[in-house]
Every structure is written in C-alpha cells, then in structure tokens.
Amino acid sequence: MSEVIPNAVAAESQTxxxxxxxxxxxxxxxRAVGVQLGCIAVTVFMALPIVLIGLSAVSSRETLDKFPKPLIPDHFSGETLSSFFRATGTVPAFGNSVLVGLYTVFWSLVIGAPAGYALARYAFRGKDTYQVFIxxxxxxxxxxxxxxxxxxxxxxxxxxxVLAVTLVHTTLALPTTVLITASIFVAVPxxxxxxxxxxxCTRWQAARKVVVxxxxxxxxASSIFTFVLSWNExxxxTIVTLGHRTLPAQVLTSLSEASAPYRFAGGFALIIPALLFILVMRRYLVNMWGTTLR
Structure with missing residues (x-):
C-alpha cells in the first residue's frame, strides 16, 4: 500500500x-495599442493646426516674412498679437462675442431646459416626431x-x-439644447x-430642489456646447450686423485686406477663449448625456 501512494504522486507530477x-x-x-495610436493620431490631427497658429501668432514679423517659414520661430514676440488688438474694432468685437455667447447660453437654457424637461417627463402624441422636427x-x-x-x-x-446676434445664435442652439437637456433629465430618476x-413639495419645488x-x-456641459457654437458662428x-460685429465676423470681413500677422493673430484670438471655457468646464463634459447619473 505504501508503494502505491508514491507511484500515484509520481504519476500526477508527470502529467x-x-x-x-x-x-x-x-x-x-x-487592440489596446491600436486604440492608443488612433487616439494619438486624432489628437495630433486636431491639435497641430492650433499649435501652428499659436506659434505664428507669437512670432515676429521678420519670422513671418521668411520663406520658407521655420516650423519653430527663431524668437518669440508679442508684436503680432499686440498689433491685432490695437487694430480698429477688435476690442469692441471681442466684447460683443463674449456678451453674445453668454446671452445665448442663458436664453438657450431658460427656453430649452424646460422643453427638455417636458420631453423627459411627459408622454404625448407626436413626441418622437417633434424631436425630429426641431x-x-x-x-x-x-x-x-x-x-x-x-x-x-x-x-x-x-x-x-448684440440682441440681433443673440437671437440668431439662440435659434441655432435651441434644438441641440432641448435634446441634450432631455437626455440629462431622463437620467435623473x-x-x-x-x-x-x-x-x-409641489412639482415645481421638486424640480427646482431635486432634479435641477x-x-x-x-x-x-450643455452650456459648453452652446457657448462654443455661438463663439464660432x-x-x-455677418449678415445681421454691420458696425457692431462679433470677433469672428470682424476677422472674416477684414481677411481680404489684412496682412499675414493679422490673420494668424486673429485665428489665435478666436481659438483661445473657447479653449479656456472648455478647460474650465471640462469636468462636466462627461455629463453631457447624463452618463454619471444612471
């Protein structure tokens, strides 16, 4: 019996x-490496124009006049940006863009959020058709x-x-604001x-103290989308203003007669405020469709 047990152990060890x-x-x-490379490629594709415009905006006029232009400027200078902001109408146009963007965010939420709440909480005939229609x-x-x-x-x-531009931008932003806020309110139990x-609580008090x-x-997060839409429009x-233009409209109407430094500085000035607004509000971007509330 004692010999059988060692043989069994040896057989198991040899399995x-x-x-x-x-x-x-x-x-x-x-697959993970492919996803990472794809993300890097998309990031470079999107960031490269911004980086090049930014480098050109902080280059000196001598560097911009060189041919071919160096990828990295020899030395940096604020002359290009300062000349852009000293140009006639630039500062008022910048202020108009900020005002229009904030007013558009306000009115889009005031009008669109209640509509999104109604879509999320009430069932009525033609609801799906209405969402497509807007x-x-x-x-x-x-x-x-x-x-x-x-x-x-x-x-x-x-x-x-400014009111005219605000109304136009609010008209453009309302459809997406309604649908985005509807998906957000649906995510709230x-x-x-x-x-x-x-x-x-009344229904109004429950909505104000619990849902909102x-x-x-x-x-x-919805306000980010609305502000960027208004800023870039x-x-x-251009159609509804002549003397009180927003910054993008001001830059667009000046491109035909503007020099290269003005164009690079104008493009950089259009990008920075939108990027800063997104940077401040980036923590809310993941809640655009209410994913964290489910």
Whole structure:
C-alpha cells in the first residue's frame, strides 16, 4: 500500500498540462495599442493646426516674412498679437462675442431646459416626431434663417445690435439644447421627484430642489456646447450686423485686406477663449448625456 501512494504522486507530477493559448491576450494587447495610436493620431490631427497658429501668432514679423517659414520661430514676440488688438474694432468685437455667447447660453437654457424637461417627463402624441422636427432648424443652411431674421430685425429696429446676434445664435442652439437637456433629465430618476412630492413639495419645488441640482453638471456641459457654437458662428453674425460685429465676423470681413500677422493673430484670438471655457468646464463634459447619473 505504501508503494502505491508514491507511484500515484509520481504519476500526477508527470502529467503534462496543455499549453496556454496566449493568442487572445496578444490580440487584446494589439487592440489596446491600436486604440492608443488612433487616439494619438486624432489628437495630433486636431491639435497641430492650433499649435501652428499659436506659434505664428507669437512670432515676429521678420519670422513671418521668411520663406520658407521655420516650423519653430527663431524668437518669440508679442508684436503680432499686440498689433491685432490695437487694430480698429477688435476690442469692441471681442466684447460683443463674449456678451453674445453668454446671452445665448442663458436664453438657450431658460427656453430649452424646460422643453427638455417636458420631453423627459411627459408622454404625448407626436413626441418622437417633434424631436425630429426641431432638428430641422439645424438641417437648414444658416443663410435661410439669417436673411428672413435680418428683415425682421430691420423692421423691429434691432438690426446691427448684440440682441440681433443673440437671437440668431439662440435659434441655432435651441434644438441641440432641448435634446441634450432631455437626455440629462431622463437620467435623473423620477422616483426622487415623486418622493419629494410625497413629502409636500409641489412639482415645481421638486424640480427646482431635486432634479435641477442633480442635472446641474449636465446642464453645465450643455452650456459648453452652446457657448462654443455661438463663439464660432460667423455667417449669421455677418449678415445681421454691420458696425457692431462679433470677433469672428470682424476677422472674416477684414481677411481680404489684412496682412499675414493679422490673420494668424486673429485665428489665435478666436481659438483661445473657447479653449479656456472648455478647460474650465471640462469636468462636466462627461455629463453631457447624463452618463454619471444612471
């Protein structure tokens, strides 16, 4: 009996295990490497123009006049940017762009957030058709909207004002604001709102004290999209203004007669505020569709 046990142990020790198939692990690693390389390629593709414009904006005039232009300037200078901001109409146009962007964010949320709440909480006939219909505003070219609006503004004596540009940009931003806020409010559990009403809150108080605080990060993310849309919009602002243009419209109308330093500095000035706004609000970007509330 004592001899059988050592033989059994020896037989078990001599059992050969099947080889480990490392192919799935290698494929997973290659997929991860491919995803990382793809992300790097997209980042470089998007960041390279911004970097080149930024380098040109801080280059001296002598460097910009060289041919071929060096990829990295020999020495940096604030002359290009300072001359751009000293140009006639640049500072007022910059202020107009900031005002229009903030007003557009405000009115888009004031009008679009209640509409998004209604889409999220109420079921009514034609709800899906309505959501598709409001997107038709974005399907139309901006000229189709700007020309009739410019005519209305002329008759209403608000043409060439910050209010006119705000109305145009709010019209463009409302469809996406409504749909984004609807998805955000859907992510907030309705049970919490019903519990607040059980404890004595009205529907308005429940929405204000329970739903809005939970949806606030998503609403902030929606405001990023609206502000950037307003800041970058050019054609509508060009049509409805003449003397009180926004910065993109001011730069666009000056490009035909502007020098190369003015163009590079103008492009850089258009990019920086939008990037700073996104940098400040970046923590809310992941809540654009209410993903963290589910």
């Amino acid at each position: 050969v295990l099947p080889p480990v198939d490392r192919a799935p692990l290698r494929r997973r690693r290659w 997107l038709l505003v974005r399907a139309l070219p901006i000229v189709v909207l700007s020309v009739p609006l410019a005519t209305i503004f002329l008759h209403a004596h608000v043409y060439d004002t 309705a049970d919490l709102e019903e519990a607040a009403q059980v404890f004595g 605080p939970l949806a606030l990060p998503g609403l902030a 050019i054609l509508g602002a």
